[in-house]
Amino acid sequence: MGNYKSILTEKAKKDIEKLSAKEVSKIRGKINYFLSAKDPMVFAKPLVDLPPATHRFRFGKFRMKFFCQGNIFYITRIDFRGKIYRR
Numbered sequence: 001m002g003n004y005k006s007i008l009t010e011k012a013k014k015d016i017e018k019l020s021a022k023e024v025s026k027i028r029g030k031i032n033y034f035l036s037a038k039d040p041m042v043f044a045k046p047l048v049d050l051p052p053a054t055h056r057f058r059f060g061k062f063r064m065k066f067f068c069q070g071n072i073f074y075i076t077r078i079d080f081r082g083k084i085y086r087r
Helices: 010-017 021-035
Strands: 005-008 055-059 062-069 072-080
Touching (some): 005 010, 021 062
Antiparallel strands (some): 055 062
16 A cells, blocks of 8 residues: 655635535545555546646546655646646
């Protein structure tokens, strides 16, 4: 099992505040699932031209943009698929 942890940026915290308690619970469960894997990056897809995020996780209708430094995943945004890639 991996030894990874996540940190939400201020923007990601604001994204979470807009969601229902049920959606937040699902998102937290998925984050824990991804980060408990031996290599969480097997679930990630690379992003192009969306700094500082370099990758994204997908779960249901949500997307989570992040970048990784060592064993820490910095989550920059969490939103619906149709909204997260807008600038």
